[in-house]
Amino acid sequence: MVKVGIVGGTGYTGVELLRLLAQHPEAEVVVITSRSEAGVKVADMYPNLRGHYDALAFSVPDSAALGACDVVFFATPHGVAHALAGELLAAGTTVIDLSADFRLQDADEWARWYGQPHGAPELLGEAVYGLPEVNREQIKQARLIAVAGCYPTATQLGFLPLLEAGLADISRLIADCKSGVSGAGRGASVGSLFSEAGESMKAYGVKGHRHLPEISQGLRRAVGGEIGLTFVPHLTPMIRGIHATLYATVVDHSIDLQALFEQRYANEPFVDVMPAGSHPETRSVRGANVCRLAVHRPQGGDLVVVLSVIDNLVKGASGQAIQCMNIRLGLDERMGLSHAGMMP
Amino acid sequence: MVKVGIVGGTGYTGVELLRLLAQHPEAEVVVITSRSEAGVKVADMYPNLRGHYDALAFSVPDSAALGACDVVFFATPHGVAHALAGELLAAGTTVIDLSADFRLQDADEWARWYGQPHGAPELLGEAVYGLPEVNREQIKQARLIAVAGCYPTATQLGFLPLLEAGLADISRLIADCKSGVSGAGRGASVGSLFSEAGESMKAYGVKGHRHLPEISQGLRRAVGGEIGLTFVPHLTPMIRGIHATLYATVVDHSIDLQALFEQRYANEPFVDVMPAGSHPETRSVRGANVCRLAVHRPQGGDLVVVLSVIDNLVKGASGQAIQCMNIRLGLDERMGLSHAGMMP
């Protein structure tokens, strides 16, 4: 059994790790930390876990206990993994970070977007971006994996076939993204209240959102150069789900887009290209580690519309983290992640 | 008092007309028709109207009764107004049609999108498109008003300042629109069930939606020529509200977009340009006859993002219809429509 530690397990990505790992046949969560909830059993905080983790309780972060794990997941606000990752790596533990701490390769860019200095620039060199559909081989060897964010996963998986094939005008890409409210986390904030976020829709962060540089970095990698991206996130009255609606101008009309997408993801266990003409629903991936895609060219014009849906807490966070763990440990990549989405 | 008739009042735009007209000091609903519900009191079908319309009952459509009204609203599926409007116009009644029957000026285009021949092409010449912010003067004289649709209202009001000023690359406009479920009407359909549309998001009609030609027609009028528009509607888990996120490339960087929008709508009672940097929420217009706009230029690039929200049943349907009625009858345009949105 793989011994798993979780740092900061009180938030939504933490409880989702616990839910998914409970059905993973090769993993056992042996330590989960939270300063504020130390001593509280996880099943008392999350009653859905009653019967699954009856002994496990939150504990104060302790390097020795975490360092004794085979894998440690960080499900923390940004900055925490900066402080602890180095020590765990030195202890021989694999670190899989669900936060944004090691996603941007450029420490200065990180500092600009997060408003504080990067806390562990010396580790950036070995951090591998945790998007298996791009980086599977590197993940197999990685000691430090920076799991891709939710918007970045949905957006990159939708754009990549076009960009890798050199088919899009890369100077004018648009990602109009809609997220469920759980993407804002479990922290108490007025904007995430039921009575504020319910029965309403709004854009936010149009001026600039922290996922913009992460997406741009991934798209630049795909094309080997600069790209122009406009990213507009929206808050949607649902708990889980991201729907990315992606717009790109194609420069070659002769290409069969459906075949292009199907071929790109033919061997990917967690990317599902739907039949031509489809409109994926976020609920079709609710609770499941799947990105479901459809590609359209409305009225046969040169503008391509890609529809991409994920569950922000699964393929956009905790499921993808476990997928990375499976790859890293040489397990079947689908282990613990093969269940279907919940619909309705 | 203005004598008002409503044809087809059992749907959401019908009950919303009743709700709004109940507080209109100069209008009295004297007849409301429904073949299927004839004899049923409106307050039995819509208990929110108890105490407001205790005597009013649905009746079988009758030309004489409708023709005796000063104004008749059609809150019907397409095709119904085609059949009845001519007779009512001949009787001297003003017809305000909330359906799509007279929105497209080209009968052949209408036939293509609606899959049946246009039923009253002879009336198209005098039909006035009911978007007061564009056509106020013509509405004052109109006998037949084709109230603008919900997506078209939000989209046109957002694009018009840019297009009228000649500032946008009109060949590549994008309208990414999100609608609440009430936009699909009150008909029983699986796709609009709570358990299907709840907790999920999806695009639909990417190949082509009936509001596309309506929007295109309005934008062509604004620029005096052809335009290129991609329109992607989405279904969102809320009852009311449309959020249009509009993308246009500006051709002149020197323009002050905020000032442009504020000036365009300075005298419009029902268009509210929010301060720079704002993100309008659909709930801020819930139940109110308002279109709320914000304009952004992310990262100072040449792509402009306009955010436009309305209540699809009010400024996107019944409220706008009453606004047209007020204009047509020389009443204060705001009469019966001056209440604030309901938040939360």
Next chain:
Amino acid sequence: MVKVGIVGGTGYTGVELLRLLAQHPEAEVVVITSRSEAGVKVADMYPNLRGHYDALAFSVPDSAALGACDVVFFATPHGVAHALAGELLAAGTTVIDLSADFRLQDADEWARWYGQPHGAPELLGEAVYGLPEVNREQIKQARLIAVAGCYPTATQLGFLPLLEAGLADISRLIADCKSGVSGAGRGASVGSLFSEAGESMKAYGVKGHRHLPEISQGLRRAVGGEIGLTFVPHLTPMIRGIHATLYATVVDHSIDLQALFEQRYANEPFVDVMPAGSHPETRSVRGANVCRLAVHRPQGGDLVVVLSVIDNLVKGASGQAIQCMNIRLGLDERMGLSHAGMMP
């Protein structure tokens, strides 16, 4: 014009007062206080109010400014009205308190339930409980009105006809109540997050909820003696609305319950007894100052089921407060409150 002040206007009952007063022809809000938001325009915090209160801004509480008002509403957490009411009364202002500060006649009982000493027991003698259907005459003369709470309004209006007529076994009354999330207020708390309260239902406070003594006091008054009441509140995934399902054993089988209820409320402008066999929906009163009731005797047994719905922010708070103001000032009781609920 009546000069109105609002203390603590940043919460949901505050913004609802503003929404309703905006359409009140005889009231003008001249001061609204909030320590934390002093200087912020109300329309910047609540964009639905743009165009309605463009000059009004929150200010630091100031006794002189408030004392110069004809009426001051308290839309504050408990304890605040205790501290300020006396001074305002001394200045000749009518105080209408939406908080729980003066609802319980017994200061010791208040202290037990609220965990702090009562701050103004000397004012209890003149505080009038603001439930017009019970206390209309006293409200006309009151200087200090303690507006009935949301659960207490729905529950008392449902039980009163039975109890006043001496028809129920008063030792075993049950109120199973369901509330929308806005009842928990606008404070940031994890339990009220969209992702916590959405798509779920739970009871809370079964051991004892602060509205229990308030309801019991009202029912005792109706019967002139002790009563036995079990009150179980539930949190429901909707923004607005309370549905009270009330159970009582009747001691006289011969009575016509429908007639009893209709007669009790025959002259009440804001209580609507629905036809026999009805099931009122909370949405039928959304945004409206109405309590809608239905009475059932399932299977003809001796257990009576009363269904009672209100909008917790209107008839359960701000609307009822304005109703009290109208009564107090000798205005038409329905002024500003006559609009229909919003459905859908």
Next chain:
Amino acid sequence: MVKVGIVGGTGYTGVELLRLLAQHPEAEVVVITSRSEAGVKVADMYPNLRGHYDALAFSVPDSAALGACDVVFFATPHGVAHALAGELLAAGTTVIDLSADFRLQDADEWARWYGQPHGAPELLGEAVYGLPEVNREQIKQARLIAVAGCYPTATQLGFLPLLEAGLADISRLIADCKSGVSGAGRGASVGSLFSEAGESMKAYGVKGHRHLPEISQGLRRAVGGEIGLTFVPHLTPMIRGIHATLYATVVDHSIDLQALFEQRYANEPFVDVMPAGSHPETRSVRGANVCRLAVHRPQGGDLVVVLSVIDNLVKGASGQAIQCMNIRLGLDERMGLSHAGMMP
């Protein structure tokens, strides 16, 4: 592998059977019938199943194909199992019926509540009521299992400890139950539309609901005599979940209710008695085959309040059906059903 057939798999209990059976290691769905959708792949209708059932398609009901199955589930409207069950039993197939066809032992009572004659009274003698916590031994031998309904499961599991121990006044039991909208099924009906059922709450069927005789039958069995039950179901704006709030008067004050409940369900894998003072949330069982209970005695009085939550589609339908199958076939009762609920 157990060969499984499903009759009528297009509804919510059908797709939920498919979702759960996809992760069942010993079951394989070999036939699923639907007249209206014959020829359609299940994964085309339910995209969440893509990758899980890529070959399986709906077929016209065929007795030979169904009779060749080891187990056939009926996920059909009432009346269908009446017509087909006999033939399948004759073929040696075990029939597990999720509909109401064989739940009531009395054919005449069934006929009264369902408005049509019972179609297979000759099979009632061997029909076993599929509530494993009551009937596990009989289920082991049963050829025909009538899976308990959703409200009846939540209600009976909550009342049984009290009733079996002879502790309650059985003449005045109250079940105030709240259900998510999926309980109304996937049929297109106005009342289940998002815009009708959303943001609202209402009681329904107060006069008499079809689950009343089923619950009463189960409670009578527990006490060995007549009982008096008032059952009020409510429609709640969530997709999944039932919350039963149960009221009973206890006749013996000395009993330790918490211990009573814990002992009653000590060996039950799918009933979870929460710690004293708890308030179970429906979301804690979302997607999981669990009934979660808490028992309260407010203010130490003689009225006991039991809170009982299930997912209506899992422990209230498809999960319970699979639990019955596991018991019947001698498999581990938890097989395929051991995953945690999804929260948030």
